[in-house]
Amino acid sequence: MLRVQDQERFAMDDMRSENVQEPYTRHLLHYYDGTSRYVLIKDEEVPFPEGKLIVSRTDMQGVITHCNQAFVDMSGYAEEELIGQPHYILRHPDMPKAAFKDAWETVAQGIKWHGYVKNLRKDGRYYWVYATIILNVRNGQPISCTSVRRKPSRSQVDACIKLYAQMKQEEEQSHALCNDR
Amino acid sequence: MRYVMTVSPDFAPDRIAGWYIFNTWLQRQLGEHIHLELYPDFASQREAINNDEIDLIYANPYDAAMLVREKGFTAIATPGNISDEAIIAVAAASPIQRVEDLRPGTRIAATDDPDVNLISMIMLEPADLSIQNVEIQTVDTYVLVAKRLLQGKADAGFFLKEAFAGLSGMIQRQLRQLVHSEIYVIRHVLLAGPRLQGHLNDLQELLPAMPADAKGKGVLASMGLQRWELQDQEDTEFMIDLMDTLVD
Numbered sequence A: 001m002l003r004v005q006d007q008e009r010f011a012m013d014d015m016r017s018e019n020v021q022e023p024y025t026r027h028l029l030h031y032y033d034g035t036s037r038y039v040l041i042k043d044e045e046v047p048f049p050e051g052k053l054i055v056s057r058t059d060m061q062g063v064i065t066h067c068n069q070a071f072v073d074m075s076g077y078a079e080e081e082l083i084g085q086p087h088y089i090l091r092h093p094d095m096p097k098a099a100f101k102d103a104w105e106t107v108a109q110g111i112k113w114h115g116y117v118k119n120l121r122k123d124g125r126y127y128w129v130y131a132t133i134i135l136n137v138r139n140g141q142p143i144s145c146t147s148v149r150r151k152p153s154r155s156q157v158d159a160c161i162k163l164y165a166q167m168k169q170e171e172e173q174s175h176a177l178c179n180d181r
Numbered sequence B: 001m002r003y004v005m006t007v008s009p010d011f012a013p014d015r016i017a018g019w020y021i022f023n024t025w026l027q028r029q030l031g032e033h034i035h036l037e038l039y040p041d042f043a044s045q046r047e048a049i050n051n052d053e054i055d056l057i058y059a060n061p062y063d064a065a066m067l068v069r070e071k072g073f074t075a076i077a078t079p080g081n082i083s084d085e086a087i088i089a090v091a092a093a094s095p096i097q098r099v100e101d102l103r104p105g106t107r108i109a110a111t112d113d114p115d116v117n118l119i120s121m122i123m124l125e126p127a128d129l130s131i132q133n134v135e136i137q138t139v140d141t142y143v144l145v146a147k148r149l150l151q152g153k154a155d156a157g158f159f160l161k162e163a164f165a166g167l168s169g170m171i172q173r174q175l176r177q178l179v180h181s182e183i184y185v186i187r188h189v190l191l192a193g194p195r196l197q198g199h200l201n202d203l204q205e206l207l208p209a210m211p212a213d214a215k216g217k218g219v220l221a222s223m224g225l226q227r228w229e230l231q232d233q234e235d236t237e238f239m240i241d242l243m244d245t246l247v248d
């Protein structure tokens, strides 16, 4: 895997109830770097902005270094709250871990990754995107990653809702098995 | 040394004279011979690029990747505040109200403008449409795209935003926009080839100074531009990476 774990771990604040309108549910997410955080989830979708692209860049550890206005608007965070944070700040508990593992492994090989992603906003609502991630190579060296998201097809999103639910269930079952040992 | 300059074939037809004026101005400033060669389409321009015949190009963003990464071109400037945006339009009376109403088999009128076609195809993805399940009718100009819509020969048309705005009021009133892009960072870019590297500094000084000079300002106006904005190599690399995420 291309992502090396930082010595100094990010401990992100839990999502705050004053930013999220009731009703919502509370979930504990565990991130790859060993940290975890409580997120607040509302079952309400925000439509993708017509004609726009949502763009961000990260360093090789997945820490956000740049983002465009559409990214800021859709995430619900201020730009200052996003820059310097790990990209998992947008991770939604409905997303299976395997999807991102595949993304990181694909991009590390210098291969373009495409996929449908459900993202979590600061206000607990969500938005679906069709994302592409590529490695930025300068003078032969990988220096950063760029992700560009566009408006997804509804039929593909519907298929992913089913697929991801199944993947999550499998992940939880194997996790339970591991913990039993 | 005699250099060759060319312009992306999607320039507005009424700007041809402007590019000749720019070339004359540039030759005088640099004290070099530059021949302006205009190609009728993207295919013939790409052939000239492949044969290393081009030294200075006002390039379509779609071609920038190949020019920078394969042909060793260097970014100099972009036209200030002009980005390449696309519009998908239908005839005003069409039953189609939103992109998602379009079905496989949709007949699309388009030019050969590669970045407009790329952006427009992306805006069709929410309808599960791709190059595999639509019928593309390629015509020479945006006026002809509009004409096919008005004649009912195509269901939707792809336009460069400026070209759509340039259609006569009478034609525009008979069309309706379904969606328009707001990407901002995809822009035409002026690139210098390997043989012109010795003049990079001159170009980087001359071009941004044009609006401050009466003559330069007139030259810009004749091309329909307000100013040149210097573009560093990383800005160009970023745009190329972005384009790269959009092509399969």
Ligand SMILES: Cc1cc2nc3c(=O)[nH]c(=O)nc-3n(C[C@H](O)[C@H](O)[C@H](O)COP(=O)(O)O)c2cc1C
Residues within 6 Å of the ligand: A030, A031, A032, A033, A056, A057, A058, A062, A086, A087, A088, A089, A090, A091, A092, A095, A097, A100, A117, A119, A133, A145, A146, A147
């Ligand atoms: C350029 C880039 C963009 C990313 N965009 C997102 C995103 O929009 N949403 C998301 O949940 N994860 C995104 N990720 C993946 C996250 O880095 C992270 O892997 C993911 O949220 C899962 O968290 P975990 O790795 O801690 O399991 C992106 C990664 C990269 C390199």
